[in-house]
Amino acid sequence: MTNNAKVPFVDLVTIHHELESELLAVCKKVFETAGFIGGPEVEGFEKEFAEYCDVKYCVGVNSGTDALRFALTAAGVRPGDVVVTVPHSFIATTEAISQAGADIEFVDIDPSTYTMDPQKLRAFLETACALDVTTGRYIHKKLGKPVTAVVPVHLYGQMADMDPIMDLAEQYRLVVIEDACQAHGAEYFSKKENRWLKAGSVGRAAAFSFYPGKNLGACGEGGAITTNDEALARQSAMLRDHGQSKKYYHDIEGYNGRLDSLQAGILRIKLRHLSRWNEQRRAAAKIYDELLNPLEDSVVRPVESSLAKSVYHLYVVRTKLRDDLQKFLTDAGVGTGIHYPIPIHLQVAYASRGWKRGDFPNTEAAANEILSLPMFAGLTPEQQKQVADNVSQFAASLAVR
Ligand SMILES: Cc1ncc(COP(=O)(O)O)c(C=O)c1O
Numbered sequence: 359m360t361n362n363a364k365v366p367f368v369d370l371v372t373i374h375h376e377l378e379s380e381l382l383a384v385c386k387k388v389f390e391t392a393g394f395i396g397g398p399e400v401e402g403f404e405k406e407f408a409e410y411c412d413v414k415y416c417v418g419v420n421s422g423t424d425a426l427r428f429a430l431t432a433a434g435v436r437p438g439d440v441v442v443t444v445p446h447s448f449i450a451t452t453e454a455i456s457q458a459g460a461d462i463e464f465v466d467i468d469p470s471t472y473t474m475d476p477q478k479l480r481a482f483l484e485t486a487c488a489l490d491v492t493t494g495r496y497i498h499k500k501l502g503k504p505v506t507a508v509v510p511v512h513l514y515g516q517m518a519d520m521d522p523i524m525d526l527a528e529q530y531r532l533v534v535i536e537d538a539c540q541a542h543g544a545e546y547f548s549k550k551e552n553r554w555l556k557a558g559s560v561g562r563a564a565a566f567s568f569y570p571g572k573n574l575g576a577c578g579e580g581g582a583i584t585t586n587d588e589a590l591a592r593q594s595a596m597l598r599d600h601g602q603s604k605k606y607y608h609d610i611e612g613y614n615g616r617l618d619s620l621q622a623g624i625l626r627i628k629l630r631h632l633s634r635w636n637e638q639r640r641a642a643a644k645i646y647d648e649l650l651n652p653l654e655d656s657v658v659r660p661v662e663s664s665l666a667k668s669v670y671h672l673y674v675v676r677t678k679l680r681d682d683l684q685k686f687l688t689d690a691g692v693g694t695g696i697h698y699p700i701p702i703h704l705q706v707a708y709a710s711r712g713w714k715r716g717d718f719p720n721t722e723a724a725a726n727e728i729l730s731l732p733m734f735a736g737l738t739p740e741q742q743k744q745v746a747d748n749v750s751q752f753a754a755s756l757a758v759r
Contacts (some may be wrong), residue, residue: 359406362537363690363691363741364387364692364693364745365692365693365732365741365745366692366693366732367693367694367695367730367732368571368693368732368733368734369734369736370570370575370734371739372736373628373631373635373734373735373736374577377627377628377631379410380627381627382467383449384399384551384620384623384624384626384627385578385620385623385624387623388465388619388620388623393619393648394486394618394619394620395616395618395619396616396619397619398620398621398625399619399620399623400418400616400617400619400622402457402626403416403418403617403621403622403623403625403626403629404416404417404418404622406583406626406629407473407582407625408584408630409536409559410526410543410556410629411556411557411559411584412555412556412558412559413556413559413584413586414585414588414589414591414650415424415560415584415585415587415590416582416583416584416586417580417582417583417585417591417594417595417598418580418598418616418617418622419580419581419582419583419598419615419616419617420468420579420580420581420584420598420614420615420616420617420618421450421567421569421579421580421581421615422450422537422565422566422567422569422581423450423453423454423457423567423581424570424581424598424613424615425497425507425539425565425567425581425582425583426450426451426453426454426455426535426537426539426565427453427454427457427458427613428593428594428597428598428613428615429535429562429564429565429583429585429594430454430455430458430460430507430509430535431458431565431593432563432583432591432593432594432597433475433507433533433535433563433587433590433595434473434506434533434564435455435458435459435460435507435533435600436459436506437458437459438460438461438503438504439459439460439461439503439504439505439506439507440460440462440463440498440503440504440505440506441455441458441461441462441463441505441506441507441508442463442464442465442479442482442505442507442508442510442532443455443462443463443464443465443474443508443510443511443537444464444465444466444473444474444510444511444515444702445464445466445621445702445703445704445713445717445718446467446472446511446702446718446721446724446725447513447537447697447698447702447722448512448539448697448698448704449625449705449707450539450567450679451509451537451702452708454565455509455636458459460506460507461498461501461503462553463482463498463501463505463640464480464702464703464713464717464718465478465479465547465704465718466478466718466719466720466721467718467720467721467724468519468720469720469723469724470661471516471518471519471661471666472509472513472514472516472518472542472598472674472724473510473511473512473513473517473518473519474508474510474518474519474523474708475720476522476523476526476529479508479522480522480526481488481527481722483496483505483526483529483550485730486498486499486500487499487505487530490504494531495531496530496531496532505530505532506531506532506533507532507534507535508523508526508527508531508532508533508534508535508656508724509534509535509536509537510523510534510536510561511539511540512536512537512538512540512544512557512672512673513540513541514540514543514660514668514670514697515540515541515544515573515639515668515670515671515672516541516544516548516662516663516666516668517536517541517544517545517546517557517560517666517668517670518536519546519663519665520548520555520560520561521538521548521549521550521665522549522753524560524561525550527679531713533561533562533679534560534562535561535562535563535564535565536560536563536564536565537564537565538555538556538557538558538560538564538565538570538584538590539565539566539567539572539581540557540567540571540572540672541558541573541669541671542557542559542566542571542572542632542636542669543556543557543573543574543632543633543636543669544556544557544666544667544668545664545666545667546560546665546667547664547665547666548560549665557702558584559584559586560588562585563583563584563587563590563755564583564584564585564586564588565581565582565583565710566581566582566583566584566615567580567581567622568580568581568582568621568625571612571637572671573632573636573639573669573735574625574628574629574632575619575628576618576621576624576625576626578618578620578621579621580617580621580622580625581617582617588673592747596609596610596612597610597612597615597618598613598614598615598616599612599614599615599619600612600613600614601755604721606677614659618642621699629737634735634747635735636669636670636735637669638735638736638737639669639671639733639734639735640667640668640669640672642651642668642733642737642742643660643668643670643673644669645661645739646659646673646731646742646746647659647746648750649742649743649745649746649748650675650746650749652750653746653749653750653753654716655753656677656679656749656752656753656756657675657676657677657753658676658677659675659677659751660674660675662672669732671733672697672725672733673729673730673731673732673733674697674728674729674730674731675728675729675731675749676724676729677727677729678726679683679728679756680726680727680728680729682752683729683749683752684696684729686748686751686755687745687748687752688750689749690748692731692732692744692745692748693732694729694730694731694732695729695730696712696729696730697730698725698727699725700725701718701721701722701725702745703717703718703721704722732745739758
């Protein structure tokens with residue numbers, strides 16, 4: 359590779375090319391039966407993904423957003439409840455909370471891992487909530503509504519610090535729904551349980567997205583709920599299918615939120631490669647860490663907690679000169695992204711809630727400084743060297759300014 363070959367932010371063409379014959383064969387199989395909705399591919403995928411996540415049940419749905427919405431509703435979140443999450447996420451996290459009928463409340467992130475800071479959650483619950491002795495629920499003092507759930511987001515492939523979050527949830531009677539949309543296969547070492555836990559197996563339920571760019575991506579839309587709770591799984595399965603318990607018997611009003619057979623068949627094939635792809639991402643992260651180490655005065659590398667095994671959905675560096683670095687890399691042919699440039703509490707969509715700049719300083723600082731470098735299974739060490747060389751050139755250009 360020459361020194362100025364282009365490095366894409368993500369390459370979704372090559373892995374599909376490598377699996378082409380298997381993927382086409384499964385599509386042909388589905389075409390031959392014309393069983394496009396439900397059926398053996400969906401059931402097979404649900405069984406295999408449940409095993410992968412170390413849970414009893416998986417319910418395939420049509421997106422990560424619906425997975426979150428159905429999981430919240432099936433876990434008992436009702437209109438008028440308050441659900442706590444972080445403002446440093448993709449807006450789908452809060453859309454799902456609103457669509458479940460609940461009010462959103464935020465706590466800030468830990469500035470090094472970018473995931474929910476359990477101390478901030480504790481402070482929120484201790485100061486902003488009060489016990490209603492008649493119901494035994496904790497009430498959001500300002501909103502006058504019960505706080506019933508918390509949604510930690512396992513961002514960039516790294517799980518949130520789940521032990522203290524689970525402890526607080528138990529103490530304050532909150533349901534925990536993991537947003538695992540960026541964390542297929544990620545792990546967390548629970549000191550309480552003295553073992554590694556898989557993303558999707560810790561809370562009451564979890565939501566996964568199979569948007570094409572995810573570590574496990576469909577060739578279209580897809581999502582899943584994982585849980586050990588049989589009733590929650592059954593309720594989620596009804597919600598995704600117009601509230602049916604059996605054909606044309608609608609016990610509740612639901613949604614059209616099914617995972618289709620073509621996507622399920624494709625996901626089954628790709629799932630067999632997920633552990634290997636995640637290892638490739640971890641190896642690539644290590645290479646970046648080494649290459650960028652000498653540049654630590656210019657860019658901050660991602661921090662992997664000692665309690666986490668990240669699957670590096672994204673490799674996110676940080677610098678106060680983020681916009682300049684991004685432009686420099688774009689000009690050099692290196693693709694980058696910003697995940698996410700506007701904190702959710704400052705999005706126009708939530709202007710009526712009255713959140714303002716300064717409310718969640720760790721999130722706001724991150725949004726101004728983070729930059730996602732190219733990261734995907736199949737990224738080569740040569741490509742990574744080029745990215746690091748370009749970052750180094752950027753740092754050197756500052757020194758001579
Ligand atoms: C953290 C997070 N939550 C939720 C979602 C929503 O998933 P989907 O796009 O499949 O609806 C995404 C996907 O981008 C995500 O990254």
